[in-house]
Amino acid sequence: MSTITDVAREAGVSVATVSRALRGLDRVSPRTRERVFKVATELDYVASPTATSLASGRTQVVGVVAPFLTRWFFATLVSAIEKTLRRHGHHVLLFDLEDESYDRRLPLSQNMLWKRVDGVITLNLPMTDEELELVDRLGLPLVAIGTPVADRPNVRIDDAQAMRLATEHLVSLGHERIAYVGAVPSNVAHIQTPQARLDAFRDVMRVHGLAEHKQWILGSDWTADSAAHDTRTLLSSPERPTAVAAASDEMAIGVMAAARAEGLRIPEDLSVIGIDDHALSAVLGLTTVRQDVAAQGRQAAEILLHALGVDTPDGTETEVVVDTELVVRQSTAPPPAAG
Template sequence: MVGIDEVARRAGVSTATVSRALSGRGHVSDAARERVEAAVRSLGYVASASASSLASGRTRNIGVLLPFLDRWFFSMVLSGIAGALMRRGYDITLYSLTADRAERDTIFATFLRRQRVDGVIAISLELDEAETDRLLALDLPVVAIGGPSPRLTTLAIDEAGMARRATEHLIGLGHHAIAHIGAGHDFDLDFRIPTRRREGFEKALADAGIPARSTRHELADFTIAGGFAAATRLLGTPLGRPTAIFAASDEMAIGALLAARELGIRVPQDLSVVGIDGHELGGFFRLTTVDQFPLRQGERAAEAILAAVAGRDAVTPPPAPEALAYDLVVRGTTGPFDRGAPG
């Protein structure tokens, strides 16, 4: 196995310089760093994780807390985190934090306290005061995606703002009979995302002077199948049929498109549909959506945690929440209200 001494000889530098270049700790000239990196590539050298940890006091590993492993949004955020960390030579350890209180207590009381990570990223988790206390007691940098989390460094997304933007797009096209497909209390957990999206929807209607009686709401489960079932209930009879649907996720919006196709309802001539997320299937279905760039969210979280790890000796209060970007992407599922269309 190639050792650090051989890398140093190939690069023409000391082993201490190699160590500083690979760990990122201490000054190394650009020329020396380039020679070390070239030597590492040519020799196929891989630093020992345990040795690096002992030398630097770091594990080069980041813990990630998330509520679901099998949902598209979380997998995309996680992909962004993992890719950004890998490019910086960091590993990742996942902790699935369900609603089960005993499981959550075990993760905070046992796994995280083993000090096998240099920092923690929490994705869309509303941590209670006791859990936040336990995280902060680890004396590790913590970055939260979601929010607000006033005691933590937070990357916040404006859930109500995204919903308002989607609804305003439909109103701007002349739609007043706008239905909403959302979710019930079973999904209204961390940060009340379904409720906040419905609030944004209702705020846009109120600002436009559209009475509540002209809108309908159906509940689903943030899946394509759930959106299909909810849209079928909304569109099943011509009487009172909406001319537009705002779905609280792209997967439910895609389900609505499939229901419209099944019922022979033309999109966007008879029905406009808009979602939220920026799902990878959105382009295939030509879905108008509010893209919240989940891959970029993960990359930004990784950047933030690595910056916090590098500056962990500085004692500073958590900064104000950083607002994450979102943008309306108009495709083929929304169009002007046609007064001659059925509904």
Template sequence: MPDIKDVAKLANVSIATVSRAFNNKPDVSEKTKKKIFDIAKQIGYEPSIPARTLTKRKTNILGLIVPDISNPYYGEVVRGIEDTCHIYSYNVILCNADNRREKEFQYIDILKNRWVDGIIFHSDYFLKEHFEAFKSKNIPVVLAGRATELDTAYVAIDNFKAAYDAVNYLISLGHERIGIIHGPLDGMKETVDSVARLMGYRKALEEAGLNVYDELHMEADFKAKGAFLAAKKMLEGRIKPTAIFAISDMMAMGAINAIYDSGLRCPEDISVMGFDNIDLCEVTRPALTTIAQPMYEIGAIAARMLIKMIENRETGSIQPKKIILDHKLMIRDSCSRIKN
């Protein structure tokens, strides 16, 4: 493998000059830098990231932790982050936690001790002690898709209000027995977004004077198969729903499959409301009525916020921004009015 000595010898300069060229020092002429870079490229030499970091204290690398990259929602958020980072010449290390808290904590421990300039979390398990650990190392943090009371930047939607609006739309269609398929509620797997959407659902029903049936509350793992099993159980219960609100589109699609598997139809027998507005919503049958999150924008804004924090780190701290974006009800074919 070629090393810095080979570059220096071929360029007829000192090793120190090669090092200073790669660190863009002004005392090395542009002509000499070009000569050194051309030779390095020809022989396949690349300076190590740690070596450059010791001098520049900057790697242009961001860490990104997401719960489940197989979910199309997270894929769209990541696309927004990566597209923005490309514009600003930053690279991204993607860490997929597989919806496992212990795996996410492992990634947090790794990233806080590695050569990253900042970290984006799309996470419900980011705790105060994690924030304090990164703060002590002067590593800026942005939360994507989740609001927090911590003194860190975030960009998200109002999940409570979005769920409240979704259920009120079902109520406006005459539905009174509205079921919900939400995420796990035990301490280790419970997520902030799931709880907020459940609370929005309950608030809408209570304000309308409707019963909140325990039998119509089902828990699933954010995947279509888990929601399919949850919906089947709901449909076999004593109280039958006329509509189901699933807190993610993948869960909503699982619920629709369960409806047809039970010999029923959507929306003629049971309406289904989703949440996210992933691309599959428009091509599934029936096309899914859902709450649209600005997924790409959440990622792009989070990346821009973090890069600005990094670029301003040396000149002075900036106040972390807390941004709430708008959601939108997308009316398609999976919800219908109750027939008298």
């Protein structure tokens, strides 16, 4: 079996240069890195992860911490992060902090992180003071996606702007009776995104002088099943809205299912809009505000890799706000009275 010394001899460089090149560290020219990789491939050389970790003090593993892993948004982020890290010889260790209850989560502990990861990426997760103290004590760089973490790099969308786009679209079509789905209790683990979107919805309604019906602000656990269940009573009422703004596409899909179960046509009887551009949104004809979830994952991974000494093209940013855009499909139209 080939050794790192064999690779260095064949490539005409030092053992240290081979080590830096294969770990994706800087101070290695692109031409040298390419030659080292070519020789390593030809010699079937694979570095021992244990030996590399002992020599460098690094595990080449990044902890990705999420409040949920079963949702499309989080799964898409993890996939993009993993692919980006893998290209630079790093890997993902997932920490799913989901508890049995939607409004609670498990804490991040020293046993999860110590000597297991080189850095941390959080996915829309507020950190407690105790968790931040732990990360600092262990000397781990941290990048936050979505909910910011104090004094750490952050990659996100403007949640308020996304909901403003969605609500303004409904208003521009002539809707005045608009409901909202996606309010959550204040103790929910990822409260910032739901609250920012609800506040933006209310702001648009207020700016246009439209009445906000308290019974039309519906809570949800941000799943399609929950939204379908939570909106059935509202949609079966004779005093129902003509449009629903959902804080996510998954909830919007649930609203569409509930509407059809009540015999309502979309968009003739009810317009529905969401946020995300979920993998199923185009198939279902859902109007939405698109966010590039994968791009956020890639950017966060590059920033963390840069903090670990890896040369990445976009790793020097400290705050990245990814654009959103309105995508109009078949689920929205003027209200019946205007049609």
